[in-house]
Amino acid sequence: MKTIVQKFGGSSVANAQRVFNVARIVTEAYNQGNNVVVVVSAQGDTTDDLIEKAKEINPNPSKREMDVLLATGEQMSMSLLAMAIEKLGCPVVSLTGWQAGVRTDTNHGASHIKTLKAERIQNELAKKNIVIVAGFQGINRYDDVTTLGRGGSDTSAVAIAASLHADLCQIFTDVDGVYTADPRLVPGARKLDEITYDEMLELASLGAQVLHNRSVEMAKKFHVDLEVLSSLEDKPGTKVKEVTKMEKMLIKGVAKDDNVARISVMNVPDVPGIAYRIFSMLAAKRINVDIILQSVGRDQTKDISFTVEKDQKDRAIQLLEEAKDTIQAKSIVCNDNICKVSIVGSGMQSNPGVASRMFGALFESNINIHMISTSEIKISVLIDLEDGKRAVTAIHDAFFDEFNA
Amino acid sequence: MKTIVQKFGGSSVANAQRVFNVARIVTEAYNQGNNVVVVVSAQGDTTDDLIEKAKEINPNPSKREMDVLLATGEQMSMSLLAMAIEKLGCPVVSLTGWQAGVRTDTNHGASHIKTLKAERIQNELAKKNIVIVAGFQGINRYDDVTTLGRGGSDTSAVAIAASLHADLCQIFTDVDGVYTADPRLVPGARKLDEITYDEMLELASLGAQVLHNRSVEMAKKFHVDLEVLSSLEDKPGTKVKEVTKMEKMLIKGVAKDDNVARISVMNVPDVPGIAYRIFSMLAAKRINVDIILQSVGRDQTKDISFTVEKDQKDRAIQLLEEAKDTIQAKSIVCNDNICKVSIVGSGMQSNPGVASRMFGALFESNINIHMISTSEIKISVLIDLEDGKRAVTAIHDAFFDEFNA
Numbered sequence: 014m015k016t017i018v019q020k021f022g023g024s025s026v027a028n029a030q031r032v033f034n035v036a037r038i039v040t041e042a043y044n045q046g047n048n049v050v051v052v053v054s055a056q057g058d059t060t061d062d063l064i065e066k067a068k069e070i071n072p073n074p075s076k077r078e079m080d081v082l083l084a085t086g087e088q089m090s091m092s093l094l095a096m097a098i099e100k101l102g103c104p105v106v107s108l109t110g111w112q113a114g115v116r117t118d119t120n121h122g123a124s125h126i127k128t129l130k131a132e133r134i135q136n137e138l139a140k141k142n143i144v145i146v147a148g149f150q151g152i153n154r155y156d157d158v159t160t161l162g163r164g165g166s167d168t169s170a171v172a173i174a175a176s177l178h179a180d181l182c183q184i185f186t187d188v189d190g191v192y193t194a195d196p197r198l199v200p201g202a203r204k205l206d207e208i209t210y211d212e213m214l215e216l217a218s219l220g221a222q223v224l225h226n227r228s229v230e231m232a233k234k235f236h237v238d239l240e241v242l243s244s245l246e247d248k249p250g251t252k253v254k255e256v257t258k259m260e261k262m263l264i265k266g267v268a269k270d271d272n273v274a275r276i277s278v279m280n281v282p283d284v285p286g287i288a289y290r291i292f293s294m295l296a297a298k299r300i301n302v303d304i305i306l307q308s309v310g311r312d313q314t315k316d317i318s319f320t321v322e323k324d325q326k327d328r329a330i331q332l333l334e335e336a337k338d339t340i341q342a343k344s345i346v347c348n349d350n351i352c353k354v355s356i357v358g359s360g361m362q363s364n365p366g367v368a369s370r371m372f373g374a375l376f377e378s379n380i381n382i383h384m385i386s387t388s389e390i391k392i393s394v395l396i397d398l399e400d401g402k403r404a405v406t407a408i409h410d411a412f413f414d415e416f417n418a
Numbered sequence: 419m420k421t422i423v424q425k426f427g428g429s430s431v432a433n434a435q436r437v438f439n440v441a442r443i444v445t446e447a448y449n450q451g452n453n454v455v456v457v458v459s460a461q462g463d464t465t466d467d468l469i470e471k472a473k474e475i476n477p478n479p480s481k482r483e484m485d486v487l488l489a490t491g492e493q494m495s496m497s498l499l500a501m502a503i504e505k506l507g508c509p510v511v512s513l514t515g516w517q518a519g520v521r522t523d524t525n526h527g528a529s530h531i532k533t534l535k536a537e538r539i540q541n542e543l544a545k546k547n548i549v550i551v552a553g554f555q556g557i558n559r560y561d562d563v564t565t566l567g568r569g570g571s572d573t574s575a576v577a578i579a580a581s582l583h584a585d586l587c588q589i590f591t592d593v594d595g596v597y598t599a600d601p602r603l604v605p606g607a608r609k610l611d612e613i614t615y616d617e618m619l620e621l622a623s624l625g626a627q628v629l630h631n632r633s634v635e636m637a638k639k640f641h642v643d644l645e646v647l648s649s650l651e652d653k654p655g656t657k658v659k660e661v662t663k664m665e666k667m668l669i670k671g672v673a674k675d676d677n678v679a680r681i682s683v684m685n686v687p688d689v690p691g692i693a694y695r696i697f698s699m700l701a702a703k704r705i706n707v708d709i710i711l712q713s714v715g716r717d718q719t720k721d722i723s724f725t726v727e728k729d730q731k732d733r734a735i736q737l738l739e740e741a742k743d744t745i746q747a748k749s750i751v752c753n754d755n756i757c758k759v760s761i762v763g764s765g766m767q768s769n770p771g772v773a774s775r776m777f778g779a780l781f782e783s784n785i786n787i788h789m790i791s792t793s794e795i796k797i798s799v800l801i802d803l804e805d806g807k808r809a810v811t812a813i814h815d816a817f818f819d820e821f822n823a
Contacts, residue, residue, distance in 0.1 A: 082497035
């Protein structure tokens with residue numbers, strides 16, 4: 014007998030018809046003789062509606078009370094899904110985060126799971142119940158309700174799968190797997206059968222938006238086999254797991270991220286400690302920095318450039334302007350009319366042909382590169398925002414056309 | 419320093435404006451130096467909307483899952499009220515039933531509170547927080563969410579007041595107190611300053627619909643001083659408490675209940691055990707019987723009549739028809755085109771003038787009485803449904819006009 018954790022997002026349970034669709038997927042897995050635990054998000058726009066309701070009363074409510082309010086969204090959808098499963102004739106029980114033993118830190122609104130005592134879940138499975146758990150929520154050491162932040166239901170699902178040593182954690186979504194590029198941008202994009210955790214991590218952080226990053230990190234850490242698949246079509250999705258064999262295809266995908274701004278700190282002295290000062294200052298204010306590039310020193314000065322998410326741009330600039338004298342910068346320059354396009358694949362660093370093929374594709378499309386960053390499994394370039402879609406198509410064609418041939 | 423429990427029903431928090439109205443009442447009590455615990459119901463029609471949502475998926479969901487769903491209503495309203503109180507600048511914390519220590523039996527949908535460990539509430543009060551508690555809900559010994567049934571928020575409030583040995587439990591509603599009759603029926607109806615628990619119990623069970631009966635019973639048992647008052651007008655309400663002095667006014671009120679059907683079991687043998695068989699059979703099927711009347715035996719047979727709520731009528735008749743041969747009844751007759759009109763007041767039994775004055779008022783209005791039932795503090799009559807309003811007015815005038823004079 015296998016234990017399977019199935020996670021369904023908000024759009025998968027948006028209305029009564031979809032709730033029944035999910036109930037059918039769940040009961041099918043159960044009737045095949047599996048232990049089934051289901052993690053469910055709030056229905057459709059429920060979370061946004063609740064936030065709206067709160068803002069009407071208090072534009073700046075405490076995070077504690079916001080968590081109390083938002084946690085009702087998953088509690089509603091889990092009970093409705095349980096009722097649909099009852100209708101299909103299977104035994105079922107729904108559990109809130111605290112009932113399921115999800116203990117988090119005290120960081121309301123963006124909590125991390127600290128422990129997950131799955132005793133209640135295991136008892137219910139032993140009683141042959143399908144177990145539905147509210148995603149996205151837990152309680153902290155004061156017994157206060159917390160939420161894991163947006164996308165937290167993926168993390169809930171992986172944490173439960175890890176705790177139960179489940180055989181598989183299926184993440185059902187409105188796409189049918191992980192693609193070599195965004196199918197809306199690149200018509201020829203192809204679905205991957207398999208991808209490694211690290212590749213998935215790079216793709217997720219690069220804007221592929223299929224899986225929440227924290228969930229992939231946790232899956233990697235606890236060796237949870239993931240599968241990303243569609244709740245609307247009955248076909249295999251993409252497996253996310255440890256590398257088990259040499260992959261034939263070197264490049265796993267092309268991703269584009271428009272939510273990026275580049276900030277450059279110009280002409281700082283070419284002495285030790287400048288980069289440390291800049292980035293510790295930003296970290297103290299919780300500004301996440303992605304790509305960092307430092308120019309080669311010239312005339313005893315150097316330029317330090319980095320990217321941040323667009324909505325953190327203004328605070329970062331303000332901080333740097335305030336510290337301008339301390340770090341002896343000549344000026345702070347920002348460009349947010351850009352996007353980041355990346356290719357991801359294991360072992361690409363040992364294959365110099367990959368980078369040149371990517372740059373060649375951009376050159377042939379007459380696309381200018383503003384910044385380049387490479388890691389062991391990815392190559393990212395910053396280009397003009399307006400060139401983004403053309404760049405993804407050109408790169409995708411360069412790498413994947415030959416496989417199609 | 420006094421400890422006050424304030425309970426607000428669904429209509430008092432139906433929208434953002436009313437939530438703020440409640441927040442002002444609560445913070446005023448807090449700013450006067452009191453410990454304030456607030457018990458809140460779900461907003462307006464939320465509970466009905468949730469039931470609707472459930473029925474769309476499963477017309478017959480398990481009571482356990484229904485409780486999980488319904489409990490979100492109070493969780494939403496308590497967090498929204500907390501946000502409004504934050505906006506008004508007072509420290510506040512909201513607690514669900516389980517966080518507040520409300521432990522119930524396992525009877526989903528209509529649970530009774532078994533214990534209430536108010537430790538968390540007391541800790542929060544000691545921290546100078548206003549404490550908001552979700553009414554209507556608790557958890558049972560399996561840590562499953564339960565609800566107390568309709569009107570259960572009143573009971574939650576009284577239980578918390580009892581547990582905290584609060585000085586006062588204020589039940590805010592959309593009327594400003596307990597009246598001598600329904601003001602919508604009788605324009606001259608007058609508000610009572612005080613009423614005893616027993617009188618309130620009779621009025622509540624007779625359809626006055628101001629306070630939930632279980633809450634008054636609990637208040638009586640634990641000597642909790644209650645006050646029924648309006649959330650929309652700032653004026654004193656009606657105090658419900660132990661008898662402390664001889665009341666000047668003998669009759670406390672006139673009540674009408676339309677939700678009543680009379681069933682008569684005709685011509686059963688005038689031998690012992692028949693009534694026992696009939697009512698034990700009904701009790702086994704959880705059919706609540708209100709008034710019971712047995713005719714004087716005649717020709718070795720007698721008639722047994724009783725009243726039930728209208729929606730239990732069909733089941734009761736079905737049961738009796740099935741048992742007709744066993745109890746040797748000639749026929750089962752039902753009349754649901756009736757209503758019950760009652761007068762309530764302590765010590766009326768020792769004053770024979772009360773009953774005759776009531777019957778006289780009905781006679782003068784040409785209203786026929788189908789059945790009469792009396793207890794120590796009430797007299798009820800069954801009359802035709804269409805006569806109900808006229809009867810209440812006539813009786814009210816007979817007893818209260820002289821006091822107005």
